[in-house]
């Protein structure tokens with residue numbers, strides 16, 4: 189990503205940009221299509237991201253997630269259709285407006301000889317407000333004297349995330365925010381999102397993520413498959429309608445799994461794999477599964493309330 193460093197313009201930075209009201213869309217797409225060089229087509233008939241909403245953008249590798257993000261941010265230009273960025277009308281890309289936007293992309297880089305604190309100093313020129321708690325959560329103080337080029341992948345990711353969020357943006361966009369983060373920093377990132385949701389009125393976010401912990405913070409899910417919108421709906425509705433409310437996993441010999449499959453309540457959806465059986469259904473599934481687990485020789489058993497992780501597991505299994 190090219191970063192244009194504007195001269196500090198304190199007067200402009202103090203201008204109140206106003207807030208997007210909850211019934212406004214931060215981004216609206218109508219009849220958008222884009223053809224990538226290798227013949228891949230992305231087609232978005234309609235998409236509106238409401239102010240205050242948190243949307244998980246999920247799909248398999250090459251489904252068009254990053255391409256869609258780059259179109260939304262103006263990094264790529266659509267072949268047809270319109271993309272309206274609500275903030276653009278109020279100068280999102282000038283010095284004042286930059287305070288309202290936070291972006292973390294997969295391929296961002298900085299001059300490798302800059303120390304981390306230098307990068308934050310340059311950033312402060314156009315985004316003067318910095319929340320020290322967010323820097324702490326991303327472990328920035330302990331690496332502030334290190335050169336960017338000498339950081340590990342996870343440390344570089346933490347710098348990107350802190351830069352995207354420490355100024356309390358109203359609208360934040362992420363491409364795989366937790367890639368390379370260890371579990372402790374993944375949890376810290378989720379805590380940081382909760383903090384922003386509480387402290388920034390109308391905080392709106394779009395996450396490309398394969399991490400269940402991140403997807404669970406969202407209220408909407410947008411599933412892309414081969415450049416097409418397969419689903420865009422409330423996360424809980426997608427989970428309920430796709431999987432029901434309960435799930436169970438059995439691992440055992442094939443004849444044992446056949447016996448279990450025949451004994452589960454009617455209406456359960458069954459997914460079979462080598463040595464394993466997954467069942468989805470409503471509340472009756474849990475009692476039946478527990479009793480079958482006690483009477484059959486299993487190598488592994490678990491049961492759970494269906495959640496965002498089931499959507500991701502389903503995508504991973506193709």
Ligand SMILES: Nc1ncnc2c1ncn2[C@@H]1O[C@H](COP(=O)(O)OP(=O)(O)OP(=O)(O)O)[C@@H](O)[C@H]1O
Nearest residue numbers: 224225226228247248249250251252253254255256
């Ligand atoms: N610069 C490019 N030139 C040509 N084709 C491209 C380019 N960037 C992406 N594509 C193609 O567009 C399609 C979508 O790619 P995109 O990067 O949007 O996928 P993605 O869903 O973000 O995948 P991943 O999960 O791997 O990040 C792929 O077929 C890819 O090969």
Ligand SMILES: [Mg+2]
Nearest residue numbers: 253254255294
């Ligand atoms: Mg991508």
